[in-house]
Amino acid sequence: MNDQTTGQEVKTNGAAAPTDITIPLRRPIVAHGEEIKELKLRELTAGDIDRIGNPVLIGIYEDNPKVHFDNKVMTNMISHLASVPPSSVKAMHTKDWNNAAWALMGFFTPDM
Numbered sequence: 745m746n747d748q749t750t751g752q753e754v755k756t757n758g759a760a761a762p763t764d765i766t767i768p769l770r771r772p773i774v775a776h777g778e779e780i781k782e783l784k785l786r787e788l789t790a791g792d793i794d795r796i797g798n799p800v801l802i803g804i805y806e807d808n809p810k811v812h813f814d815n816k817v818m819t820n821m822i823s824h825l826a827s828v829p830p831s832s833v834k835a836m837h838t839k840d841w842n843n844a845a846w847a848l849m850g851f852f853t854p855d856m
Contacts, residue, residue, distance in 0.1 A: 763787060765847045770837040775828035783836075783844060785825040788851040796821045799845070800852035811849065818845050 765785040772779045799818035803810045822844050823830040833841065 765844075767840060767844045767847065769840050773828075773832045773835045775826075775832040780828070780832070783822070783826045783828070783840070785822065785844065785848065786827075788821075788825060788848065792821065792824060793852075796824050798852055800849055802853065813845050818848070821848065 764787055767783040767785065769781055769783060772781050773783075774780070797814070797817040797820070799814045799821050801812040801814060803812065819830055819833050819841075822841070823833045825848075826833070836844075
């Protein structure tokens with residue numbers, strides 16, 4: 745895989761290449777006094793998990809394993825990664841919030 749900005753080979757040891765995530769919003773939100781039509785989430789780091797917490801809980805010991813989101817932690821993680829206040833994230837359309845949460849989920853699951 746090549747880096748789009750440098751054209752250099754990116755080695756990932758089978759993992760997905762680092763990436764930022766852009767979530768188009770159904771209706772704009774206001775953050776820092778500006779209207780935002782898309783949310784740009786930077787790539788997550790281990791330090792972000794240490795600082796904010798892990799918003800994805802996987803119930804592997806259930807009869808049917810399920811993924812659960814800790815909603816408050818996920819809202820804070822989205823806020824942190826997008827550099828917008830939590831109040832702006834809370835104003836998002838529910839589908840946009842869910843799109844952001846599911847887009848981030850892969851950062852919290854191991855490579856299998």
